[in-house]
Amino acid sequence: MTTGRLIVIGGDAAGMSAASKVRREQPQREIVVFERSPHTSYSACGMPYFIAGLVESADKLIARSPEKFREKFNIDARIRHEVLEIDVTGQRVRVLNLADSSEAWEAYDQLLITTGAEAIFPQLEGSDAQGIFSLSTLASGIKVFDFMDKELPRSAVVVGGGYIGLEMAEALVRQGLQVSLIEKGEQVMGTLDPDMGILVSEALREIGVALYLNESLTGYEASNGKVTGVVTDQRTIPADLVIVGLGTRPNSKLAQQAGIILGEKGSIRVNPRQQTSAPNIWAAGDCAESFHLVSRKPFHVALGTVANKQGNVAGINLSGGYATFPGVVGTAVSKICKYEVARTGLTERELKTLGLQYTTATTKTKTRAGYYPGAGWITVKLLAEQGTGRLLGGQIVGLEGAAKRIDVLATALTAGMTVQQIVDLDLSYAPPFSPVWDPVQTAARQLV
């Protein structure tokens, strides 16, 4: 049985999943968590809905507070403590107490790095003006909310058409702002193929977002220290509020400085048990690498689901058990007002990069029996390997009830199913839920 002091760097999904798991397995073990922000275990994914006014307070996004971890779980969760350095050979970390600026070395027997990811925020002309935000921590979400509450912005520009950008565009539309979105690609949602992304672009325009595609951010205009506009390579768009949603990068600097091997996109390389290249050091969550079960290659994704799973696996291993995290198939889902968007597996671009021959089918059907009230459209695109018919990817855009169907495809991908096997699946049918052939099967039928 593994014993000794466990230190966890980072108190969100992965770190606290691991800490909680270790606590359940080892009631007496000393567990210390250092968290730079004032919050533990919050739902970063919930911030757009908080800003949209759909969630009544930021507190609702917190699953468990530091107090709760201390009192109910006997986990020494220290917020506003930033780890500055890992001493691998000395098995200790240097910690800055942000409250009193004191520093101390803390020894560990095992160390878990769950430092997450940080928002990409390019330093451009005017980017220090007030009213320009990115979203990563809960604190950053609260800042946006407070700014809106105090400054009452009337126009906003969202930079970047990925998940966070789109969800923030919806949130700001809901709050009555005039919203523009700039995206340097030809379509929003670059994790979809362009022919599916165009459906999302249409959805955005329909909810009133002014969309500027093929356009890049070059800087900001400001007046009296407050942002007044976003400058692109083609125009200046007036804005009282700017949300920079250009994605995230793994927070792996600490690990890198300690000589730990990094992988995809600078994430911390781990084996399936979540062990890093350094002795007694583990990593999990948005800062750690994953594995793509379809491309069979290292992969990085910053998602709460993966963070929870990796954290749980790390927790089992750290407490002397044995568990592995097999990897991901690249599943993601999002809602933009009434529109639902989902994807799993590989896109055409990814398949071309891998040199895989593939066929595709795209079908537009209904989410329910055509005669049942509320049947909405659903477009499903499937990608399958040429010759074998093995499913390689799926993308869905549609109305209510569309997106969660991606899970069938994610499961089929994991099992290595062919499109014929998807056609044969005994999926549930009743008029309020589906046509007789489920939309994913209708698409699969085009490929057999």
Place this chain on the structure above:
Amino acid sequence: MTTGRLIVIGGDAAGMSAASKVRREQPQREIVVFERSPHTSYSACGMPYFIAGLVESADKLIARSPEKFREKFNIDARIRHEVLEIDVTGQRVRVLNLADSSEAWEAYDQLLITTGAEAIFPQLEGSDAQGIFSLSTLASGIKVFDFMDKELPRSAVVVGGGYIGLEMAEALVRQGLQVSLIEKGEQVMGTLDPDMGILVSEALREIGVALYLNESLTGYEASNGKVTGVVTDQRTIPADLVIVGLGTRPNSKLAQQAGIILGEKGSIRVNPRQQTSAPNIWAAGDCAESFHLVSRKPFHVALGTVANKQGNVAGINLSGGYATFPGVVGTAVSKICKYEVARTGLTERELKTLGLQYTTATTKTKTRAGYYPGAGWITVKLLAEQGTGRLLGGQIVGLEGAAKRIDVLATALTAGMTVQQIVDLDLSYAPPFSPVWDPVQTAARQLV
């Protein structure tokens, strides 16, 4: 290439799927369909919603009319023609034209039996009174609708707490009737375990249905030839309208009389290509046997999804191709007002009958992130093989967004996944769609 005259007995899902497939593959082939009722290709599953007033007319339930089959597909669809006899050695069928009572022998080179299933309707004291109905064909649904329109019944008794019984109970509640339901079992929805069925019973009571469990139908009371009440082994319940929903049995009499081998519950035994024991005779749909991929035993189920799949497989084979129908995992779904119910795989009772050792877990969670508006409860029960952890079955009861999650379990069952593999699945997550751990994974986590 198979050629010659193809005769299809029965013009609904399986028969018309097969006929349409053959027509696509063999544009010149002679295809004759005999259908006893006045309708082809209708959604029997849609009848409760038509009766509920959710579908504006019965026509909406018809996918393709006989005229359309004749004109657009060159399929000789003859409605109101009943096949009375199959002459296996003579390769011909005796057909009664219900319009003019004429009879004729019609020769076939290949015959496809898609005679469907018929509602079980016990002959009891008073069962010939007006106002007592079962539902199987579209015509029977229209009869109920017309009766309600003309007689304005105020109270109804539904006999039987299976899918049709429950959907009809909802339909009649929606139409403002006072509805009672009698069920001889301890819970409604006998295809669920009793501990999950109780949730459905509660849902029924909540929508105002008076529920009489452990009670059997013994007869009817009538006055002036019209039903006035339902007699059970414990009481008489007043009723102006009675719906008998005691399930269906395969319509296999023709096949039986022709010496064709029958299987489970009297359904026509077929191989995976949908061939019967008789030369050049095929069968598909509600009248035909299927195979259960979890119990690995012959199985019978009357469902539109299976009928379409078997019909399609039969059509491919009848036109000279090669296809097989691998079988089912027993998936079903239903909606009772705001409540959603779904199941797949095997129940505890079925597992005991098979002598399989199993473990179960039941978890009650939410359909969305807890803080997201509209998050409703969802109860998931999983059954897994003891020792191996292989998934054996799943049951779901909950609010909006609950039921379609059964498809992940149906796919996992088909792939032979373990509960650990379900925990590891990369299912989609965003606050409007799911908690971080999808409810099916939360249940699976209890079993690893």
